[in-house]
Amino acid sequence: MDDLRKRRQQRIQHILNGEDPGEGRRNSDWLEQLEHERRMQEDPEYAWHIRGNPWRTSSSRVDGTIKFQAVAAVVLFASVWAMFQWEHPVVAEGQAFVRAALTEEQRLDDVYAWYEDRFGELPSFVPAMDRQQAEAEHVGAGIGRAYIAPVTGSVVEPFGGIRSGAGVVVRASASSVASMDEGLVIYAGETQETGQTVVVRHPDGVETVYGYLGEIKVAKDDWVEAGDSIGAVRSSGAGEVGGLLYFAVKKGNSFVDPADVVAL
Numbered sequence: 001m002d003d004l005r006k007r008r009q010q011r012i013q014h015i016l017n018g019e020d021p022g023e024g025r026r027n028s029d030w031l032e033q034l035e036h037e038r039r040m041q042e043d044p045e046y047a048w049h050i051r052g053n054p055w056r057t058s059s060s061r062v063d064g065t066i067k068f069q070a071v072a073a074v075v076l077f078a079s080v081w082a083m084f085q086w087e088h089p090v091v092a093e094g095q096a097f098v099r100a101a102l103t104e105e106q107r108l109d110d111v112y113a114w115y116e117d118r119f120g121e122l123p124s125f126v127p128a129m130d131r132q133q134a135e136a137e138h139v140g141a142g143i144g145r146a147y148i149a150p151v152t153g154s155v156v157e158p159f160g161g162i163r164s165g166a167g168v169v170v171r172a173s174a175s176s177v178a179s180m181d182e183g184l185v186i187y188a189g190e191t192q193e194t195g196q197t198v199v200v201r202h203p204d205g206v207e208t209v210y211g212y213l214g215e216i217k218v219a220k221d222d223w224v225e226a227g228d229s230i231g232a233v234r235s236s237g238a239g240e241v242g243g244l245l246y247f248a249v250k251k252g253n254s255f256v257d258p259a260d261v262v263a264l
Helices: 002-016 028-042 044-050 059-085 089-103 109-119
Strands: 153-157 168-172 176-178 183-191 195-202 206-216 229-235 243-251 254-256
Touching (some): 229 243
Antiparallel strands (some): 183 195, 195 206, 206 229, 206 243
16 A cells, blocks of 8 residues: 555656656556556455445544434434333333344344445455355464465474474475465565465455465466465475475564464
């Protein structure tokens, strides 16, 4: 988001200075930046926050809405209180409804149906409204989401080891490597430390790193869902299935132990 703001400010400055921004577009770096910005705008989470938030409104409307809601809440509370003070068959049905609403578990299918009818498809990156029942492990490390393990196997180099450093090294029992969660691919290529590597940026400021890959199946700016195959581990020998995977998880500016985030 900061990069987007900077590029927009630069374009505005070009216009104010009477410069032709078209000259920069002929540069390959400029074209790559434009393509990256276009991809970012296709990011569902970006669209939700920037364009699709149905509750986005002006401050004056917010003040009016809050006042109206406060008055409505007082009237509703007073009505319910008065209803329970009146012992009469006419209000018995209303009293039974209120008791059931406060004590019985409510089905949310009707709420989901109303939301989809009014606002469209449920945003999958809002965990409270995610009805997908994918197999996943609950996280630790205070991240607060549920993730899918990128591979099945065993950890051969723990977090902070000589070879693993900021991540872990896992001996995978199969070749395919899955994205831990939905997100945007921000790097796909070769690094000196971990060879063929993919980096994915997820919601909530989480990034994951997948290294030692034998094959990369995604490209920069691709959007992936949780469980999507992003590559394959490099085979450790002829006829062998699986191999080693370098896996790291970053939250904000710090790396955390992947074993505290997802079951490995």
